Amino acid sequence: MIRYDEQAQTFTIHTKNTTYQMAVHPTGVLQHVYYGRRLRGCDLRGLIRYVDRGFSPNPDEAGLDRTFSLDMTPQEYSTCGVGDFRLPSIELALPNGSHTADLRYCGYAVAEEKYTLPGLPAFHGGGETLVVSLEDRAAGVGVDLYYGLWEEYDLITRAVRVINRGGGEIRLCRCASLCLDLPAAGLDLVTFDGRHLAERAPHRAPLLPGVRSVGSVRGASSHQHNPFVILCEHGADEDHGLCYGAMLLYSGNFEASVERDQYDNARLVMGIHPYHFSWTLAPGACFNGPEAALVCSPDGLGGMSRQYHRAIRRHLIRDSRPNTRKPVLVNNWEATYFHFDKDKLLSIAREAAALGIELFVLDDGWFGKRDDDNSGLGDWQVNTGKLPGGLEALTPELEKLGMSFGIWVEPEMVSEDSDLYRAHPDWAFQVPGRKPSRGRNQLVLDFSRQEVRDHVYAQLKAVLSSAPVAYVKWDMNRNLTDVWSAALPPHRQGEVSHRYVLGVYEVLERLRTDFPHILIEGCCGGGGRFDGGMLYYTPQIWCSDNTDGVERLRIQYGTSFCYPVCSMGAHVSAVPNEQNGRITPLATRGIAAMSGAFGYELDLCQCTPEEKAEIRRQTETYKRHWKLLHHGDYYRLTDPFADGPYTAWEQVSPDKREALVSLAAGGAQAAPPFRLLKLKGLDPARSYRVNGGAVYGGDALMYAGYPLPLMLGDYWALQLHLEAVE
Ligand code: GLA
Numbered sequence: 001m002i003r004y005d006e007q008a009q010t011f012t013i014h015t016k017n018t019t020y021q022m023a024v025h026p027t028g029v030l031q032h033v034y035y036g037r038r039l040r041g042c043d044l045r046g047l048i049r050y051v052d053r054g055f056s057p058n059p060d061e062a063g064l065d066r067t068f069s070l071d072m073t074p075q076e077y078s079t080c081g082v083g084d085f086r087l088p089s090i091e092l093a094l095p096n097g098s099h100t101a102d103l104r105y106c107g108y109a110v111a112e113e114k115y116t117l118p119g120l121p122a123f124h125g126g127g128e129t130l131v132v133s134l135e136d137r138a139a140g141v142g143v144d145l146y147y148g149l150w151e152e153y154d155l156i157t158r159a160v161r162v163i164n165r166g167g168g169e170i171r172l173c174r175c176a177s178l179c180l181d182l183p184a185a186g187l188d189l190v191t192f193d194g195r196h197l198a199e200r201a202p203h204r205a206p207l208l209p210g211v212r213s214v215g216s217v218r219g220a221s222s223h224q225h226n227p228f229v230i231l232c233e234h235g236a237d238e239d240h241g242l243c244y245g246a247m248l249l250y251s252g253n254f255e256a257s258v259e260r261d262q263y264d265n266a267r268l269v270m271g272i273h274p275y276h277f278s279w280t281l282a283p284g285a286c287f288n289g290p291e292a293a294l295v296c297s298p299d300g301l302g303g304m305s306r307q308y309h310r311a312i313r314r315h316l317i318r319d320s321r322p323n324t325r326k327p328v329l330v331n332n333w334e335a336t337y338f339h340f341d342k343d344k345l346l347s348i349a350r351e352a353a354a355l356g357i358e359l360f361v362l363d364d365g366w367f368g369k370r371d372d373d374n375s376g377l378g379d380w381q382v383n384t385g386k387l388p389g390g391l392e393a394l395t396p397e398l399e400k401l402g403m404s405f406g407i408w409v410e411p412e413m414v415s416e417d418s419d420l421y422r423a424h425p426d427w428a429f430q431v432p433g434r435k436p437s438r439g440r441n442q443l444v445l446d447f448s449r450q451e452v453r454d455h456v457y458a459q460l461k462a463v464l465s466s467a468p469v470a471y472v473k474w475d476m477n478r479n480l481t482d483v484w485s486a487a488l489p490p491h492r493q494g495e496v497s498h499r500y501v502l503g504v505y506e507v508l509e510r511l512r513t514d515f516p517h518i519l520i521e522g523c524c525g526g527g528g529r530f531d532g533g534m535l536y537y538t539p540q541i542w543c544s545d546n547t548d549g550v551e552r553l554r555i556q557y558g559t560s561f562c563y564p565v566c567s568m569g570a571h572v573s574a575v576p577n578e579q580n581g582r583i584t585p586l587a588t589r590g591i592a593a594m595s596g597a598f599g600y601e602l603d604l605c606q607c608t609p610e611e612k613a614e615i616r617r618q619t620e621t622y623k624r625h626w627k628l629l630h631h632g633d634y635y636r637l638t639d640p641f642a643d644g645p646y647t648a649w650e651q652v653s654p655d656k657r658e659a660l661v662s663l664a665a666g667g668a669q670a671a672p673p674f675r676l677l678k679l680k681g682l683d684p685a686r687s688y689r690v691n692g693g694a695v696y697g698g699d700a701l702m703y704a705g706y707p708l709p710l711m712l713g714d715y716w717a718l719q720l721h722l723e724a725v726e
Contacts, residue, residue, distance in 0.1 A: 001151065002110055002130045008043045011108065011132060013147060015154040018296040022076050022132070023048075025068070027061040028104030030134060030145075032074040032181045036242060037298045048073060053263075057083040059102075072263060074181035077134065077145055077160070079103050080174075087211065087259045087269045090162070091174035093278070094139055099173065103134040103143055114148040115159070119502050121249045121536030122291045123148060123157050123315045140166020153311035154296055160271075160289045164281035171491075172279040176271030177248060178292035182231065184266035189258050190230035192558050196223045197546040197579055199527035200558035201641065206234065207260040215255035217275045219444070219480025219497055220524055221531040227254045228531075228562040230301070231268060238302040238636055239680070245297075245304050246270055247562055249316075249532035250290035252501035253277070276483070278494030290533065301561065302680070306633050309564035313631065316532060317539045317567065320516050325626045326540075326566075327358035327404060328619050329471070329599035334547065334573050336603070338365040338372055342387050346397055351604035353401040355612055356619035359471055360398050361406035361599075367463075368418060373477075374441045377413045378420030380459035382466075391467035399468075406471025406519075407463070411456045412504060413442045413477065420455075427452045431484040439478025448499030449487045453507050464515055472515075474508070474538060476524040501533075508537035521569055521597070530559065540569050540597040547573035547601060548580045549589035550715055553647045553664055554640045556596060565651070566630035570596025572618070574603070586611055588717035590618035591662050594629055595649065598622050625721070628653055628660050635680040637661075645675065646708075652681040656698075659688070661706075661720040668714045676705025679722075688722040695725055 003012040009024040010033065021033040023045050034044045049072075056071035059082070070083035080088035081100035090101045114127030130147040142165050148157035158178045164170050184207050191214045192200040205212075214229070216222035227248035233241040246268060248254050253273035260266050270292055279287050295311070297304035313322075330352040336344060349360045364370070366387060368379030382390040395405045414421045414428050421428065421443070428443035430436040436443055445452050464472070485496045511520065522529060522538035526545030534541055544555045552570065559568055570593040575583045593599070600615065607615065622629070632651030640647040648663040661679060682688065684699035696706065706720065 002128060002149070003042065004108065004110075005042060008045065010043060010045065011130060012042055013130065013149055013156060014038060015149060015151045015156065017298055018154050020156060024105040025073070027059055027068065029059070029070065029073065030076040030103070030105050030132060032076050035180065035182065035244070035296060059083055072265075074265060075179065076132070077103060077143065077179050078267065078269070086261050087257055087267050088174060089176040089179040089269055089271070090143065090172070091274070092136070092139055092141060093171040093173050095168040095170065101141070102136050102138065104137070105132070106135045106142075107133045114157070115146050117159055117288050117291060119505060120288060120290055121316075121505065121533045122159070123150070123155070123293060123311065125315050126150065127315070139170065140164065141170065150311060150315065153307045155307065155311045156294045157291050158294065159291045161286055162281065163286040164283055167283055169283070170281050172281060172287055173277065174274040175279070175287060175289045176269045177289045178246060178268070178270045178294070180244070180246065180268040180294070182244070182266045182268075184260040184264045186234050187231050187266055188234055188236070190232065190561070191256075192226040192228060192561065194223060194558075196525055196528065197544060198551070199223050199530065199544050199555055200226050201554065202558050202561065207258060207266055209260050209262070211257055211259045213255060213257035215253070215273050217253050217273055219252055219483065219500060220476060220529040221251050221254060221533070222479070223525070223528040226530065226562075227256065227270070229256045229258075229268070229270070230304070230561065231258070231266065232301065237300055239300045241300050243297050243301055243304040245295045245308060245562060247293050247308070247532050248290060249293065249536065250501070251504065251529050251531050251533040253497050272498060276494055277498065279498070280492055280495070293532065302635055305561050305636075308562050309634055312532070312535060313564050313566065317535055318512070319539045325623065326519065326597055327470070328356065328622060329359040329361050329406065330357045330604065331361040331363055331571060331599060331601045333363035334578055334601045338370065340365065340386065342394060345394070347605050348603060349398055349401055349403055351607070351612070352600070353403050355604065355615045356623070357600060358403060359406055359599075360403045361408065361471060361473060363408040363473070364410070364475075366407065375415045375417035377410055377415040377442050378418040378445070378456075380409065380411075380456070380463055382463065391463070391469075395467040404470035405468065406473065407469055408473045408475060409460060410475040410477060411460060411507065412445055412447055414445050415442050426486045429480065429482045429484060431482050434482060436482040439481070442478055444478065444480050446485050446487070446496075446500070447503035447507070448485050448496050449503075453503050457507050457510055460511070461514060464518070469515070469518060471519045471521065472511070473521045473523055473542070476529060505533070505537065512537060523569070527555070527559070530563065535563070535567055540567050542569035543596060546579045547571055548577040548582050549584040549592045550582060550664070551580060552592050556592070557636060557640050557647070557649075560634060560636065564630075565595050565634055566597060568596040569599070570594075571599045571601035572615075573601045574606070584715045585713070585717065586614050588664050588715050590614070591664060591717045591719055594618065594622050595651075595662060621719070625660055628658055632660070633681055637677065637680065645669065645672070648677055650679060650681065656681065656683040656686070657724040659722040661722070662717070663708070663719075664717040665711065665715055668712065672710060674710075675708045677708055678702060678705040682722070683724070687725045689725050690720050690722055692721075
């Protein structure tokens with residue numbers, strides 16, 4: 001619900017559980033008044049303090065009043081160079097050489113549908129819009145602040161549009177998507193950080209004076225930091241306390257910074273990373289920044305996550321068959337790497353089909369000259385040496401087995417040893433006079449250029465049209481360096497990284513439009529581009545190249561703070577694990593992968609009859625419970641980083657009639673203590689039958705706990721299926 005109070009000059013947004021308010025100060029500055037638990041009272045301007053404080057300058061409109069300073073007052077969208085010394089949201093390079101921005105309110109509009117953003121991912125389908133317009137009169141620049149909301153999910157999206165209304169060319173050097181000023185006292189910041197093979201580990205710390213910043217200048221959102229952060233009360237835990245989540249729907253360079261200032265205000269600024277960013281705006285031109293999405297929850301971290309999961313599943317992910325189960329897949333990467341032929345692939349597929357697996361995914365190595373990772377990228381034609389007759393000959397054989405077909409591509413990349421590079425060396429990013437650095441011995445194509453995108457897409461389209469393809473895995477196996485485009489003049493080189501991301505989005509959109517039935521899985525060396533931007537185009541993303549069942553529990557745990565289970569690609573692989581050498585029971589690997597977009601990635605021909613029987617059981621379990629696993633409300637029961645005896649999580653059906661509890665133990669322990677696992681989210685008034693046997697009260701399971709069996713061995717796992725008894 002959006003309310004404008006003309007007299008008080010306040011804008012108030014109410015969602016189911018939260019209230020957000022801003023106010024136009026008599027100077028025209030748009031102040032941020034309140035964001036938090038839902039409040040009845042509507043004029044909250046009394047929360048803002050006016051005090052004369054040394055070294056905090058006053059704007060001209062304040063006259064002799066020294067109590068109003070941009071340096072102290074909470075704002076909706078912070079400016080720079082004119083009196084606020086804290087984190088700026090916008091920076092303009094004006095024709096006269098000044099780097100300033102000064103914004104005043106100039107109007108608003110409300111719409112019944114949520115806004116859209118041209119060429120950019122955004123929450124969609126219903127919602128409401130508030131646009132608050134600001135202007136920098138001296139610069140001739142308009143800044144429209146967009147707010148989109150879904151009351152039910154406590155979701156408020158934000159986006160910014162900058163328009164050059166003046167007569168000269170200006171450059172935008174910084175344009176955050178979100179600025180949020182809150183009282184800092186008692187707040188923690190949680191970030192999700194890591195590396196290749198160990199993505200999105202939560203790190204939580206109180207806000208200290210100064211700035212804490214995470215981000216990426218790698219051209220992708222990165223394995224190292226995720227464009228999702230949380231501000232929460234010190235005492236907030238899974239079930240209690242106020243939490244603010246902030247996600248950026250963007251897959252390139254980003255920055256999320258929080259400053260705790262001298263008077264204990266916190267400012268969160270999130271958007272495209274300002275490193276080497278500048279966008280030239282000719283007179284009349286405008287710039288749309290990527291969308292940010294806030295969820296504020298009074299119900300702890302778990303409550304916040306569940307709201308994100310619901311909103312992302314229903315209003316971000318575009319799934320042509322949302323209520324249909326995704327096929328269980330087998331991927332040949334860890335089974336064969338580059339060394340396969342048609343017979344080998346079909347032998348895996350044959351085993352897979354017999355075990356209930358439904359989709360065969362052909363990974364890297366099927367195209368051009370590609371027997372290792374040193375050549376071939378850019379030549380997206382089937383290598384008929386490995387696959388005689390091409391996909392046209394392979395897919396009918398799969399169809400005979402009852403399996404559909406999926407294929408791996410890495411469209412943004414080029415090998416120097418490729419026909420594409422030999423024909424168009426200038427299509428790869430490189431700075432004149434410098435040798436570009438290689439990553440996995442490959443270079444990055446300049447996707448900011450239309451002709452490059454068109455050429456690559458034409459090749460992809462031909463391959464995907466040559467056979468019935470049901471799934472595409474879109475990979476990206478290095479980060480961007482040597483970012484310079486032969487197609488842009490020097491003063492526009494600061495646009496290249498963003499244009500690259502827009503280019504990737506454009507090709508993905510074409511792929512979706514031309515092949516609406518294809519399920520696209522995103523990937524970037526596993527989880528190096530796991531963000532809300534990609535989820536708009538690729539309903540699932542390969543969560544990590546680390547397929548070890550135990551480490552995966554940590555990665556999927558960290559990922560779950562924002563992203564839903566159905567979006568996390570997760571496969572059972574062979575042991576000893578290829579990445580860390582650990583030997584985990586097959587049952588545990590299956591339970592871990594089932595809480596994700598489920599599949600297998602091992603040579604099924606090498607499995608024993610017992611292993612095959614277990615795999616058949618797993619595919620059956622997944623098929624039986626997929627709705628609960630993917631669409632149930634997700635509860636983290638333990639923190640796998642806390643080194644407790646086990647990791648446990650739970651999915652509960654929205655009507656609370658059914659739940660699935662999964663638990664994976666750590667290392668073996670002699671004479672372990674008796675343990676009770678306290679469940680969550682059940683109906684205390686109902687009784688539940690557990691695994692078809694004993695019946696327990698919902699209240700007993702939540703408040704007393706479920707008595708865990710005493711088991712021997714490392715990393716054992718169990719699943720409890722709960723059904724309400726009439
Ligand atoms: C990346 C992906 C893997 C696999 C390889 C193929 O590392 O994350 O899953 O597809 O590329 O080269």
